[in-house]
Structure formats: structure tokens, C-alpha cells
Amino acid sequence: MAAKGTRVTQQEKEKMWQLYQQGYTFVKIAKQLRRSPDTVSRYVHAYEAAVSAAGYVMNAK
Template identity: 60%
Template structure:
């Protein structure tokens, strides 16, 4: 069974990824699997990107 990853932890994973640059470094810091970190960092980036796209469209 997969462990639950909260929204706050996803954001933390993303911030740490911005700082350290590798999924493995983040996984080591949070005691998580690098695959789990990778999946959630990419998911968070997609959500941020989509939100930015929508906000930029409203300005036009």
C-alpha cells in the first residue's frame, strides 16, 4: 500500500527539488523513494504551470 503524500509535503518536495536539483537528494532528506518524489514534483509543477497559464489568459 502506498503512503499518503499531503499537499504540503508535495509543495515541500517541489521546493527542495528547486534547491537540490535531484529527486534522490530530496528523497534522502524526506526519507521517501525517489520515484515518489519524482511523481509528486512533476504533478506539482504541472498544477503550478496550469494555474499560471489560466491567470495569464484572464489578463488578455
């Protein structure tokens, strides 16, 4: 695992999201990126919310 207190980069967040969309589990992603499954879950859900909000704004009339 990454050292406690290390920051998750934007590239890591995007990679987590991409792997999750490919069907990987939080545990599998965490092992691959050497992060905690809780951290992966937190950032995947946050990224998902951001993508959803951006889509909502783009489609608003």
C-alpha cells in the first residue's frame, strides 16, 4: 500500500474510474494501485458524481 497520508493524484482517480468501468472490483483496483479499497471506493464514487453532474449541466436546457 501507499504510505499513509499520501495524496491521490488526478491520474490515479481517472485510472480507478476506468478500471471500475471495466468491471474490476474495489479490492482488485486497490491491489493494482497499491491503495486501500476504502480509498478506491471513495474516489470512484466522487468521480462518478462529478461525471454525472457534468452530464447534467451539459444536457440542461
